[in-house]
Amino acid sequence: MEVQYFCRLRPLGEYFIGGEKTFDFWGSKGSAKSNYFIHSEEEISQATILGMIRFVILKKNDLLSDGWNDRGKKEQQKVFIGANGFTIDSSQKTYDYGKLKNISPVFVYEGDELLLHAPLNHKTYWEDENKKSHKNKKYMPFHMCQTGYSDMGQITYVPEDFVAKDGLCYDFMKLNDEEIIDRSDVFQKQIRTRVSKNSAEDGFFKRTYQFLKKGYSFGFYITMEEDWCPETTVKDEIVYMGQEKSAFVLSFERKDRAELKLGTEADKNPDYQVYYIASDSYIEDFSLVKNMICYAIIEKKSYRFLTLQTGNNYAESRRMSERFQFVKAGSVFYVRNGMGEAFKTAFSETDLSRALQQIGFNQMIRIGE
Structure with a gap:
């Protein structure tokens, strides 16, 4: 039997989620180096959420690897989270994540209200009779x-x-009444200057962190096998994602996903x-x-x-x-x-x-x- 959970993620402070703009890539091996300006993504990618949920499943079932002496856990890990993470491979017809069956898109929530990305065909401004622009x-x-x-x-x-x-x-748009919410009302940036110690020549670089403003959180649904964990719930669990292991609070609520x-x-x-x-x-x-x-x-x-x-x-x-x-x-x-x-x-x-x-x-x- 499968069950659905609504999962809510709240960052405990600033966070840094890497993306394509975080690094320079070159060469056939896809090696990477940091840019001078390093920007965090505002939103968490689906692949990152997948990795985090798989980690939580292992942790709740006491199946986390403990170094060299974890040979006996390997087969159990495959049962609970599958053998591999996600990669794009058109030749692979199915992906098995063990007890985890499905993840919904990750959305921003204002309280319990879902925010979508405003459709790009939205007309941002309208003009009054005096040719003065106003935001729709x-x-x-x-x-x-x-x-x-x-x-x-x-x-x-x-x-x-x-x-x-x-x-x-x-900007964002409320799903229920299609009200437009300014992106600046949801996210806030913080720029910090850091010193690189890993390059051939030490130097400075700037890193842009993100904050979610008060009242906002990330939310998504997951479908799991009912026996995924003896506790079958997660409440105020601290999880870490992204570079520098940004901390988030994760909670599950048993709830069916709405269309x-x-x-x-x-x-x-x-x-x-x-x-x-x-x-x-x-x-x-x-x-x-x-x-x-x-x-x-x-x-x-x-x-x-x-x-x-x-x-x-x-x-x-x-x-x-x-x-x-x-x-x-x-x-x-x-x-x-x-x-x-x-x-x-x-x-x-x-x-x-x-x-x-x-x-x-x-x-x-x-x-x-």
Whole structure:
């Protein structure tokens, strides 16, 4: 039997979560060096959450490795958390994480209220009769207009009221009433100067830490086998993530995951369907969806996953990092009418997509459905 938990994470102070911009990568081995400016990610990646939950499972079952004398625990560890962590491998059809079956996307919460990334088709400002700009306090999608036909004879669209100087919106949006929340109301930065002792020449570098402001937390759902732990609960557990082992407080609450819905019937259009990307997503073959869409507003984000390049023996095997381009949460696709099912199949029905969904990536919502 499987059970679901709502998990809440609260940082105990400043935190530092590394990302692609944290390091410079070069060479075939994917080696790395620090930049002068090192920036923490604001949000926690799904892969980081996976590693943290697997650690908690081992800790609660007294299965953490204790150095060289842990040979007897190896097989038990595989039962509870699986044999391997996550990496992108299109040849691998299933991923086994033992007692852990599924992780939802990680979202920011204001109290118990879920915040989504504001859709990138949100019109940030509106003008009054005196041409004075005001911020839209609610989600207001761009008005799309036809511009002609593509080389394949398909109708094309563009946002008629997009203003380049206003840019795109990178704020948050409350799920229940679509109120826009400024990103600066959620996160706060702290810049510190540090001394590098590991480089050939000692020098200074700047590190940007993140804070969550009061009233905000991270939250996500997990699905576990009911016998994952004798205690079957976690309350105010201290866990560490990211560089410098940033401390967070983790609590579980047994609770079923609610379906995410966005928009109303009024958001529907006879010529296209709008799909909102709810969590960072990897599209294995973008050429498969290119002709299905009449417009898209997307941002990309680089992820690196460790891979094992096997050789003839252990000495010839090595761990490597490989970079992948993901579509960021908040991106939107305008899918041509009649192609919605084909788009969903290409986006989420491949073996790799299912593996990504298992740990919270590749989640999307049709606006107005």
